[in-house]
Amino acid sequence: xxxxxxxxxxxxxxxxxxxxxxxxxxxxxxxxxxxxxxxxxxxxxxxxxxxxxxxxxxxxxxxxxxxxxxxxxxxxxxxxxxxxx
Amino acid sequence: xxxxxxxxxxxxxxxxxxxxxxxxxxxxxxxxxxxxxxxxxxxxxxxxxxxxxxxxxxxxxxxxxxxxxxxxxxxxxxxxxxxxxxxxxxxxxxxxxxxxxxxxxxxxxxxxxxxxxxxxxxxxxxxxxxxxxxxxxxxxxxxxxxxxxxxxxxxxxxxxxxxxxxxxxxxxxxxxxxxxxxxxxxxxxxxxxxxxxxxxxxxxxxxxxxxxxxxxxxxxxxxxxxxxxxxxxxxxxxxxxxxxxxxxxxxxxxxxxxxxxxxxxxxxxxxxxxxxxxxxxxxxxxxxxxxxxxxxxxxxxxxxxxxxxxxxxxxxxxxxxxxxxxxxxxxxxxxxxxxxxxxxxxxxxxxxxxxxxxxxxxxxxxxxxxxxxxx
Numbered sequence: 478x479x480x481x482x483x484x485x486x487x488x489x490x491x492x493x494x495x496x497x498x499x500x501x502x503x504x505x506x507x508x509x510x511x512x513x514x515x516x517x518x519x520x521x522x523x524x525x526x527x528x529x530x531x532x533x534x535x536x537x538x539x540x541x542x543x544x545x546x547x548x549x550x551x552x553x554x555x556x557x558x559x560x561x562x
Numbered sequence: 563x564x565x566x567x568x569x570x571x572x573x574x575x576x577x578x579x580x581x582x583x584x585x586x587x588x589x590x591x592x593x594x595x596x597x598x599x600x601x602x603x604x605x606x607x608x609x610x611x612x613x614x615x616x617x618x619x620x621x622x623x624x625x626x627x628x629x630x631x632x633x634x635x636x637x638x639x640x641x642x643x644x645x646x647x648x649x650x651x652x653x654x655x656x657x658x659x660x661x662x663x664x665x666x667x668x669x670x671x672x673x674x675x676x677x678x679x680x681x682x683x684x685x686x687x688x689x690x691x692x693x694x695x696x697x698x699x700x701x702x703x704x705x706x707x708x709x710x711x712x713x714x715x716x717x718x719x720x721x722x723x724x725x726x727x728x729x730x731x732x733x734x735x736x737x738x739x740x741x742x743x744x745x746x747x748x749x750x751x752x753x754x755x756x757x758x759x760x761x762x763x764x765x766x767x768x769x770x771x772x773x774x775x776x777x778x779x780x781x782x783x784x785x786x787x788x789x790x791x792x793x794x795x796x797x798x799x800x801x802x803x804x805x806x807x808x809x810x811x812x813x814x815x816x817x818x819x820x821x822x823x824x825x826x827x828x829x830x831x832x833x834x835x836x837x838x839x840x841x842x843x844x845x846x847x848x849x850x851x852x853x854x855x856x857x858x859x860x861x862x863x864x865x866x867x868x869x870x871x872x873x874x875x876x877x878x879x880x881x882x883x884x885x886x887x888x889x890x891x892x893x894x895x896x897x898x899x900x901x902x903x904x905x906x907x908x909x910x911x912x913x914x915x916x917x918x919x920x921x922x923x924x925x926x927x928x929x930x931x932x933x934x935x936x937x
Binding site for chain 1: 619620621622623625638639640642644645646647648654655656657
């Protein structure tokens with residue numbers, strides 16, 4: 478499936494769009510981390526929680542749980558939601 | 563000695579300034595990691611070329627970057643400091659940022675320590691590539707409940723800082739916690755004992771409880787590792803081991819300046835000489851230079867007396883803060899002293915604080931300044 482990568486993580490992927498697969502977000506992020514080592518920990522902490530300013534959308538809907546199932550045609554968008562200077 | 567470096571960690575990236583030992587001109591290299599919050603940038607003195615940088619951004623998690631060529635190229639730790647996954651029903655801790663990096667003992671190449679917020683201690687045995695928690699501290703039942711979370715304590719979270727290794731004994735360690743006092747280990751971190759006798763706390767709190775203590779910065783004298791100095795939220799202190807009693811040497815500071823500040827540094831060859839940068843610790847804790855007149859204070863008699871050093875510094879209207887990691891000295895003769903301000907000014911003195919000049923201005927807020935001798 479297609480995953481949109483925010484600018485802050487493109488130092489890992491080298492691209493704003495990448496292909497990855499997984500039956501749920503846990504597997505998807507594991508696959509991303511295999512392809513781009515280190516990317517997962519910048520988004521998700523050691524307790525498997527999205528970091529404070531990271532957002533994840535599947536088909537336009539915000540997702541909070543890594544166990545969210547995915548299908549091959551889903552569109553995943555990762556966003557950084559940062560304010561302040 | 564061929565070349566010196568200043569390693570400047572800021573709110574928006576890191577800079578490396580290089581000079582020959584005359585220290586007349588500094589060449590800037592940077593920014594490295596522009597936009598990253600860099601809490602500490604440290605060179606490994608054991609090889610003179612490996613750098614570790616503690617980094618995060620406003621939205622991305624904390625990590626450690628490593629360079630083995632003085633910053634020309636960087637790689638990321640494959641396992642940055644992180645707590646174990648909590649068991650079912652337990653509240654898990656997550657590292658918010660690595661705050662303090664300390665190279666291990668000279669006899670243990672590749673060993674590093676990292677202090678984090680929330681307060682915890684991590685260790686790497688492979689030059690900073692992978693990190694494990696020091697269980698004797700992080701999971702110690704005597705400490706665990708009082709270490710606090712990332713949102714406790716100071717606005718950016720309490721810090722485990724000032725991780726010190728006795729140059730005579732790799733197993734003898736000290737550390738400070740901004741929410742929790744000074745602690746000592748004699749067995750490489752397996753067990754710890756508070757070292758707080760004689761330290762004062764904010765009025766109304768119980769000084770016998772280590773959790774109420776707020777050391778800001780500790781330093782150990784290279785020329786006499788039995789002597790430590792401390793800048794605390796409640797004064798400047800000295801201890802001479804094996805005594806367990808800290809003594810408030812800041813009482814000798816001018817009363818209109820006080821003895822409150824963040825950093826303290828010590829002369830590399832003289833255990834009687836150290837420097838502080840006082841700040842205004844009155845009422846709401848402005849944490850600026852007192853009266854907007856920044857000055858370094860030096861003692862050359864172990865804290866019995868202090869002298870003001872402000873030649874070349876602004877004489878008024880300079881409302882600086884110097885954070886606890888943002889004051890450093892080199893090992894030249896005479897010693898160079900450096901401060902980085904929260905207003906982004908980098909200052910130096912090549913004559914032990916007598917005269918000051920600016921190396922750089924308009925940097926982002928400076929969190930840490932370290933000096934290094936390049937290989």
